[in-house]
Amino acid sequence: MRIQPIFLIGYGGVGRALARQIIAARARHAQRCDLRLEIVGIADSRGARIERTGLSDDMLRNLDARKAATGSFDRYDAPAPPALDPFVADDVILVDSTASDVAVPALRRAAQSPQGGAVLANKLPLAGPLAWWDDITGGRARWETTCGSALPVISTLNTLLNSNDEILKIEGSLSGTLAFLSAQLEAGRPFGAAVREARERGYTEPDPRQDLGGRDAARKALILARMLGYRLGMDDVGIEPLYPASMDGLSVDEFLREADALDGPMAARAGELTRGGRKLRYAARIENGRCQVGLAGAEPDSKLGLIRATDSVVVFTTRHFSDNPVSVSGRGAGQEVTASGVLGDIVSLSAR
Numbered sequence: 001m002r003i004q005p006i007f008l009i010g011y012g013g014v015g016r017a018l019a020r021q022i023i024a025a026r027a028r029h030a031q032r033c034d035l036r037l038e039i040v041g042i043a044d045s046r047g048a049r050i051e052r053t054g055l056s057d058d059m060l061r062n063l064d065a066r067k068a069a070t071g072s073f074d075r076y077d078a079p080a081p082p083a084l085d086p087f088v089a090d091d092v093i094l095v096d097s098t099a100s101d102v103a104v105p106a107l108r109r110a111a112q113s114p115q116g117g118a119v120l121a122n123k124l125p126l127a128g129p130l131a132w133w134d135d136i137t138g139g140r141a142r143w144e145t146t147c148g149s150a151l152p153v154i155s156t157l158n159t160l161l162n163s164n165d166e167i168l169k170i171e172g173s174l175s176g177t178l179a180f181l182s183a184q185l186e187a188g189r190p191f192g193a194a195v196r197e198a199r200e201r202g203y204t205e206p207d208p209r210q211d212l213g214g215r216d217a218a219r220k221a222l223i224l225a226r227m228l229g230y231r232l233g234m235d236d237v238g239i240e241p242l243y244p245a246s247m248d249g250l251s252v253d254e255f256l257r258e259a260d261a262l263d264g265p266m267a268a269r270a271g272e273l274t275r276g277g278r279k280l281r282y283a284a285r286i287e288n289g290r291c292q293v294g295l296a297g298a299e300p301d302s303k304l305g306l307i308r309a310t311d312s313v314v315v316f317t318t319r320h321f322s323d324n325p326v327s328v329s330g331r332g333a334g335q336e337v338t339a340s341g342v343l344g345d346i347v348s349l350s351a352r
């Protein structure tokens, strides 16, 4: 049986779910792929646990329980990234499930290693400078879960590109949080109340401006645009934020209180976009060398208009699929489902 060493950087919701899923999938991987995934290191923000021959399943279960209970490991064998780099061997598949760019040097190296590779759930390295993009995606790398969690968005786009189809346009709704808010606005709910409810339900970051600013949706759009060959950076993406920059200086509580002041303008914008029964979406649009995200009205019977309120969808209009475009839709967020997408990427990258 082939042994594939794995190094996990980031051991939060996605990283921990992934470690559990690797254990749960052992029989399937042995039977289908003659493969054993061996976790040789795990890093969180404080440091790393390392076992060059592989952390045993019992050790992994203990680390999971310990991290859940205390937020840290009982001991650390190496420093946190980027100081961790010398401890990461060339033959590992490095998995980035942090939400920072600390692992970028290690990811660039891993992707260029003929025996190793890089798998990313984290969008930041792929939405950074183009040199990062070129090194990571030009090497041995997978990043399926960066756009729509485990939905096969990236693999569908790769298949279309490999078949030499011409991609004319990509549209998508790629933020569950903004999809929820759009649905509320479309139903006539005041903006401020909808934002507070989304936060109470745990749909937003603790500071909802991180979602409302549109940058997360923009990063996903940028990744798709770069896959089409557009040489763009984040500054080139047109972003419609759902609050004015003048509210950036407020505390979270002040923002949540003062968001009611946006009820009138947001209701007017939603009313204008949903005229004639159109559905309100926070949509990405990639076409003719341009990439943008913002509120849009979608025809109710279109693939963008038909999805359930909090689902994600990406629609590819191509030369071969022009009157009835290819679409991928479904649940586009969640730590367990994202971990399953990362696991699929690891196995695909392990196949020699």
Ligand SMILES: NC(=O)c1ccc[n+]([C@@H]2O[C@H](COP(=O)([O-])OP(=O)(O)OC[C@H]3O[C@@H](n4cnc5c(N)ncnc54)[C@H](OP(=O)(O)O)[C@@H]3O)[C@@H](O)[C@H]2O)c1
Pocket: 009, 010, 011, 012, 013, 014, 015, 043, 044, 045, 046, 071, 080, 081, 082, 096, 097, 098, 099, 100, 102, 121, 122, 123, 145, 146, 148, 149, 332, 333, 334, 335, 338
């Ligand atoms: N959740 C989803 O639905 C979803 C879907 C698609 C993609 N993603 C992406 O997946 C990534 C992880 O998401 P999550 O929900 O698992 O986040 P999370 O629970 O906040 O976990 C983040 C992890 O990164 C670690 N970290 C931060 N700085 C680090 C450093 N310098 N070195 C090593 N580790 C560091 C944190 O360490 P500590 O534990 O010490 O704090 C934590 O373990 C994010 O980039 C997210 O955008 C998530």
